[in-house]
Amino acid sequence: MTETTLDAAGRPLAAETSTRAAPAGYWRGVARRLRYDYVTLLFIALIAAIALAAIFAPLIAPFDPYKSSMIYRLKPIGYRGFLLGTDELGRDMLSRLTYGGRSSLMMGLTPVILATAIGGSLGLVAGYLGGWVNALIMRTMDVFYAFPSVLLAVAISGTLGGGVVNGLIALTLVFIPPLCRVAEGATTQIRDRDFVEAARASGASATSIIFYHVLRNVSAPVLIYASSLISVSILLAAGLSFLGLGVEPPTADWGLMLSTLRQSIYVQPLICALPGLAIFIVSLSFNLVSDGLRQAMDVRS
Amino acid sequence: MRSDIAFSPTAPADPRDRGGSAQPMLIVEHLQKYFPIRGGVLSRKVAVARAVDDVSFSVSKGETLGIVGESGCGKSTLARLIMCLLPLDRGSIVFDGDPVGGQRGLSLRELRRNLQIVFQDSDSSLNPRLPIQASVAYGPRVHGMRGAAAHKLARDLLQRVGLAPDLFGARYPHELSGGQKQRVNIARALALNPRALILDEAVSALDKSVEAQVLNLLRELKSQFNLTYIFISHDLNVVQYISDRVLVMYLGQVVEIGDVEAIFARPKHPYTRALLDSRLGLDPDHRVDTAPLAGDPPNPINPPPGCRFSSRCPFAEPLCTAQAPGLLGGHGSAAHFAACHMADPGSGHSHAGEAPPSLAQPAADGTRAGS
Amino acid sequence: MSLAQAIPDVATKAPLVQVRDLHVSFVSREETVRAVNGVSFDLMPGEVLCIIGESGSGKSVTMRALMRLLPRKRAVITGELRVGAHDMIALDERRLSEIRGSVVSMVFQEPMTALDPVYTVGRQITETILRHQRCGRRTAWARALEILQLVRIPSPERRLHAYPHELSGGLRQRALIAMALSCRPSLLLADEPTTALDATVQIQVLILLRKLQKEFGMGLIFVTHDLGVAAQIADRVAVMYAGQIVEEGSARDVLMQPRHPYTIGMLSSTVTAEARGRDIEAIAGSPPDMRVLMQGCSFAPRCRFSVAACSTTTPEPVAVGDRHSARCIRLPETFDPAAR
Known part of the structure; x- marks a missing residue:
């Protein structure tokens, strides 16, 4: 493609050569770059498949996940129509894994989405306003930072008591500080750039600058970081239910299944590993997709 | 809404003119800005940097005032003070007869519609995630112009600064060269149809051949848009080329101000x-x-x-x-x-009343190039 | 190793630096950027060569290639690079680090980033000396003091104990020069060392560099985009455009009687007082995209003198005077004084 630079009066100056095509909007560009990233696409498809299976679990699961049977306890993979065998109460593993995806994905996504909204906004405000507002917000976050995230999740959900909702609240609280810090760091960097100054010089208000200029630049690092937290959230939720906090039996949940099956590890090691494998695949997928997003969201690539 | 944006070359009698041709476009008086230097654990004020200290000058309509000085002389702080991007410690700014700020003065919004700035760093001045056309259209939209009209205006301005809007409008800043980015910044500054432009080292980071192109463009735009320039630079050649009057700054103060011919031919200050x-x-x-x-x-x-x-x-x-x-x-x-x-002939200095002689000696040993 | 080995006998007039047909390209999965495309030049001992070019012309890459500072994986270097008796292409990393700092030294544009902020200036200079010379810490410290005096740093003893951030821009650049000279190199490479400095400081550093270069009898390759700086310091000048040297000759020949259209354009687009009130003769357009290999002369699209043949044949250097050559097929036309 040949392009032309014009001089001030609009006359063509000289021909330049370039291989670039005219870019479309930002998100269209992200989609275009993703289209050639087959690894990321594959794992997006995998996550979508798992999510669909979880949503349509009643249609897919061959058996009732809560129907136990003393006869069919801990049967091996492929035993009499139990494609993935049965657990210690004789419930069908495939059905339980399919249903378990519902709980695990919800425990993975909800806290991250909530924490992104809350932590991200706090970080944006702290970063843009600076001064004592920044000090107040960021020092509060530092207090949370002083504890390891697992310990914090256990402590909060221990205080609140068991149950799904309390588990979600605990995880959300755990993820707010790191997200807030990422948003604040990115905002501080953007705030000092000349284009923000130029926007102020053209009479724009702080809200307009935050929403039009800052958010656009901060959203990428925050979203990328958030997507990498999903796997952490699934693992933490699994850890909570393993400890008897968060999701309670007999709900089908990967973490909980891992916890209850551990006693049978010498009888059916393969079956005991299945919920762990599910957690591993999902968290790995989210991590890889997060890496892919990082590349796709960079306008320069 | 903003029907006053008309892009025909402005007639000598500018309809936006309020104070008449004798009223200077800009008068600044006794501007002062001290930055506190904080240190220690309690970040107490340990010193002050006198970035701008009692600076006064005026700029006539249609003139180009060059401001020169070395790094740290306060010229960029001065630019930001005039734009009200930094709060003033002391002093007053009068734009075309209207004092800026206060109860009855010109509002910041009005000042910034009439006075715009182009920064040195062409890259940092553009939002990396916005196509350049949207960056140019942002200002008018802030001032209430409808999206479609603002984009039409942006395309028009891109054309005027020498960037074909069909080719460049949808591009991101990183897809442009330094000179092209600075053209976009100039278009962005012009989008509010300002009457005066502060150019803060606007050509300093560019390659020489590109600098020449942008200087030509600035000269052309000045007459097309009936602009007044405040041109800040450390490059004396460029300042001499573009300015009508020159102001020399040293450590936050004005040391010399006068017509470009006088300053360059008969400087009075040793600096x-x-x-x-x-x-x-x-x-x-x-x-x-x-x-x-x-x-x-x-x-x-x-x-x-x-x-x-x-x-x-x-x-x-x-x-x-x-x-x-x-x-x-x-x-x-x-x-x-x-x-x-x-x-000052009456100061009592032993060289009082004399012009400072040149201090640089040409090579005495006749250092010659070549082999 | 001793310095005597590194410096070829001046009397034989063997060049200190020999670069032949240097090509550098940066290869990544997506694209190949051909930064340097066939650069050849010689530098005699004690000579100052200025490489002039705009950003992206390949001038800094040429310098870094000469010191083998480019990332080995990404930068593909071909051609011949000789400094004194050393074949810089063949040397392994260990031998290279022996040579860097002792035979060849480099001064960078940004002294703040080139100096380590956590060590004092004295510590950094003595480290360099100790790395290359067998002597005690005391002797090294004395040498460091001596070298600071040489670069005219006021109250040098106090400055040896100073951290880089405690020095002003000009002093920092002097400290960097001191560090580069601490082992008496026979070749100094300077990459825009005065660009970040104020005008009144720049002239001081230029005069200092010129003086030290004479005293030490060093070869100096000085990269700059500023024609005025080149006029101040250069014996010889090489003008680079799109990864090639388009014109080379003595400073007087190239700056006063330029023959290549690009050099002519650079000089005429330099802002001077005479141009007041009219347009500057700017070179139109912008430099080529180095990812796309162009056929013919890479300056042709911006050139006033270009004809159809320019975009088909790549011009070879043509001698236009005593050690003065230009890569252009329209040289008879560029000589016409009326065309200037």
């Missing part, structure tokens, strides 16, 4: 003389062998007492450290002021 002598000629047979000044510009945190240039001035006398010289000079059309005891 201006030294700046002129530090320019590098293109003839390898006429090299400079002695530096006109020794050392670096001192820190604005603890400026020398009396005349701030006295610590580097080859003509400094006890009088200079004891008493700060005032900005003195003749009035009238060829007003040329200098803040130096040498420029």
